[in-house]
Amino acid sequence: MKTNAVPEQTYATQQATVAQDEGQLEIDKGLINATRLNITYCHIAAPITGLIGLRLVDPGNYVQASSGTVLLVITQMQPISMIFPMAEDQLPPVRSRVMAGQKLVVEAWDRDQQHWLATGELATIDNQIDQTTGTIRLRANLRSPAPAAEPEGV
Secondary structure (H helix, E strand, O other): OOOOOOHHHHHHHHHHHHHHHHHHHHHHHHHHHHHHHHHHOOOOOOOOOEEOOOOOOOOOOOEEEEEEOOOOOEEOOOOOEEEEEHHHHHHHHHHHHHHHOOOOOEEEOOOOOOOEEEEEEEEEEEEEEOOOOEEEEEEEEEEEOOOOOOOOOO
16 A cells, blocks of 8 residues: 555455455354354263163154153162161150261161161151051161172173
């Protein structure tokens, strides 16, 4: 422009072209960021760790957020909550110890009372006794699961 080598109109056109290309570059950056965000929505991450049961939706099925379709069920294993019954006549000593602020240890054993499964603490006592069985329900939060036994011959 100083030496009149380029007409003023050509210079203005080139400035407008550069500004237009810079604008297109910003649009492309926005599209890249939007695509990256959409990719994060294609991955499902659970807020807990645990064991996944059988999937309830197969690959290729159409799923929408508003459909209420459950993809799978995750069972949290650490800590795991266990509800168990206790005879109502055993309640008074347990309740008095809980009311005194003691932490009561709960052990989980298999059905045959032969293998220890886990240990934890009593979390709460239900407020109703089942009149048909004469039991009350308690909840314990378990930790320290026993290692799974290997099948024989392995």
